[in-house]
Amino acid sequence: MDGKKGTVAESADLAETAVIGEGTTIWHLAQIRGDARVGSNCTIGRGAYVGPGVVIGANCKLQNYALVYEPARLADGVFVGPAAVLTNDLHPRAVTPDGTLKGSGDWDAVGVTVGEGASIGARAVCVAPVAIGRWATVAAGAVVTRDVPDYAVVVGVPARNAGWVGEAGHPLKQDDVGRWLCPVTGRRYVESNGQLAPVEAY
DSSP: SSSSSSOOTTTOOEHHHHHHHOOEEEEEEEEETOOOOEEEEEETTTTOOOOOEHHHHHHTTEOTEEEETOEEEOOOEEEEOTTEOOOOSSOOSSSSSSBBBGGGGGGHHHHHHHHHOOOTTTTTTOOSSEEETTTTTEEOOOEOOBBOOEEEETTTTEEEEEEEETTTTBBBOOOTTTTOOTTTOEEEEETTTEEEEEEGGG
C-alpha cells in the first residue's frame, strides 16, 4: 500500500497484486483480491469483499460486508451500503450439466458498472450486467435488474424509478416551469425522454 494516512487492519486480507491508493483505509476482515485497484481516499469497511480485477475509483465508501464481485467498475465517489451485493453471474450454478463442479473456465463473469457519485443502499442487490447511472440512488433492499439512469432513485423488487435526486442526494422537486430543483444546492435539472440532466448541459 502506498501513500499517506491510509491504514490496513491486521486482519484484512490484501492480495500482493492489489493496488491501493493513497489515503485509503481498509478495515478488519476485508478482502481485496488479486489485481483489484482501489483508488485514493477510500474506506473499505469490515468484512467487505472486492473481487479480482475490480476497479474502484477515488473517494469511494464500501460499508461493512459489501460484496463487489469481478468485473465490477465503480467510478469516483461511489457509496455501497452495508451488505449490498454486486453480482457477476447471469446463470449461477455450482455444477455443469454433467454434475461436475464448475471451474473458472465454465462461465463468463459479467459486471456491474456504477457511475460517479452513485449510492447503493444497504442490502440492495445489483444483478449483473447492469449500469447504475451517475449520482443515482438505489434504495435499501432494492433488486436492480435493469440499467438505472443518471440521478434516478430506484426502489423495490424489481427496482423501479421512484423519482430523482441531485448530487446532494436529496429528492428533487418540480418548479413552476417543470424543471427539477435541488432543495439543498439550488441546482436545476431538465427531464427529457426518461433522462435527467443539469440545466447547464442544455
